[in-house]
Amino acid sequence: xxxxxxxxxxxxADKVMVKSERRVTLSANCxxxxxxxxxxxxxxxxxxxxxxxxxxATHKFKALIGKSRLIxxxxxxILKKVExxxxxxxxxxxxxxxxxxxxxxxxxxxxxxxxxxxxxxxxKDRLWxxxxxxxxxxxxxxxxxxxxxxxxxxxxxxxxxxxxxTPEISIDIASHLLTNISLGRGCHVPIDTGFCDERDExxxxxxxxxxxxxxxxxxxxxxxxxxxxxxxxxxxxxxxxVQDLMKKFVKDLQENFPxxxxxxxxxxxxxxxxxxxTEICKLCKVSIINSMFRF
Numbered sequence: 463x464x465x466x467x468x469x470x471x472x473x474x475a476d477k478v479m480v481k482s483e484r485r486v487t488l489s490a491n492c493x494x495x496x497x498x499x500x501x502x503x504x505x506x507x508x509x510x511x512x513x514x515x516x517x518x519a520t521h522k523f524k525a526l527i528g529k530s531r532l533i534x535x536x537x538x539x540i541l542k543k544v545e546x547x548x549x550x551x552x553x554x555x556x557x558x559x560x561x562x563x564x565x566x567x568x569x570x571x572x573x574x575x576x577x578x579x580x581x582x583x584x585x586k587d588r589l590w591x592x593x594x595x596x597x598x599x600x601x602x603x604x605x606x607x608x609x610x611x612x613x614x615x616x617x618x619x620x621x622x623x624x625x626x627x628t629p630e631i632s633i634d635i636a637s638h639l640l641t642n643i644s645l646g647r648g649c650h651v652p653i654d655t656g657f658c659d660e661r662d663e664x665x666x667x668x669x670x671x672x673x674x675x676x677x678x679x680x681x682x683x684x685x686x687x688x689x690x691x692x693x694x695x696x697x698x699x700x701x702x703x704v705q706d707l708m709k710k711f712v713k714d715l716q717e718n719f720p721x722x723x724x725x726x727x728x729x730x731x732x733x734x735x736x737x738x739x740t741e742i743c744k745l746c747k748v749s750i751i752n753s754m755f756r757f
Contacts, residue, residue, distance in 0.1 A: 494518070502681050505720040512685055519674070519682050527670055530657060533625060556617070561585045563613050564592055570616045599703040600645070608746055611659075611667070618665045626667045631679065633716065635672045636726040637709045644704050649751045652735040655727075661747040675723070 492500045492511040500509035510518065527533060558573050565588075593602045614626050630638070639655045642648060653659045659667035671679070683690055700710035715722045741750045 516685055522673055523670060561589050564609055571620055574620055603703055603705050615662050615665050628669055629671055630669050631671050632675050632723045633712055636723045637712045639726055639730040641705050641708045650748055651730050651733050655730050
């Protein structure tokens with residue numbers, strides 16, 4: 463913990479973290495090349511021209527993947543598509559019924575090969591019946607995320623893919639990290655929020671966009687003339703679950719303190735998974751941490 467106590471401050475104002483009021487205009491030159499006029503402002507202080515921004519974004523993406531040294535040229539990957547039209551880039555698209563998979567996970571091959579996607583109006587009710595209606599939304603969200611992860615892994619194995627790319631960005635990672643801490647699962651942080659989730663020996667889940675924020679992706683799409691699919695999200699009560707509350711907390715804090723997400727992520731990256739435990743949970747596939755305290 464910090465060794466500086468409140469008594470070390472000379473006045474009361476110094477005890478409070480004051481939000482930055484600094485605003486940078488586009489009249490400034492690019493921070494990188496120092497010559498071209500800037501057209502992008504990130505983190506309320508960094509300005510970039512179009513060429514420098516695209517070069518930096520591409521380098522960030524390639525560096526994160528290259529640093530891991532996991533992917534080889536001939537490896538097959540499966541993309542969990544959320545905001546981009548994958549078919550426009552030549553990828554084959556598979557549509558899978560999540561409810562059908564939960565009802566019978568063993569028929570994953572039949573679900574993938576079936577060209578007709580069976581979706582009915584009562585799918586939500588069927589899903590809620592499986593998860594027990596009296597369960598809190600926090601627990602329901604947890605279970606759905608676990609099933610979703612297992613669905614991706616099973617689909618990747620069937621399609622002979624070694625890696626899964628998921629679209630979590632920096633604010634998603636920070637929110638998930640704080641959620642794990644709040645729910646007493648701090649030991650799961652490295653695999654739930656790190657670049658690589660290697661719980662399964664045959665398939666690795668990678669998060670190549672974890673260092674990007676939504677504004678960076680929006681500008682990247684705009685400069686490359688990409689038209690992502692816009693998904694209409696319904697309004698959610700932020701106090702209905704721990705997951706929704708943490709998303710609101712991080713989002714609101716990030717607006718006034720741009721370094722919030724970066725600080726949370728850097729703190730989480732320092733955490734490591736204890737690999738000495740050999741007992742594995744059959745549901746989440748994570749090693750079970752035995753308490754060190756005896757009463």
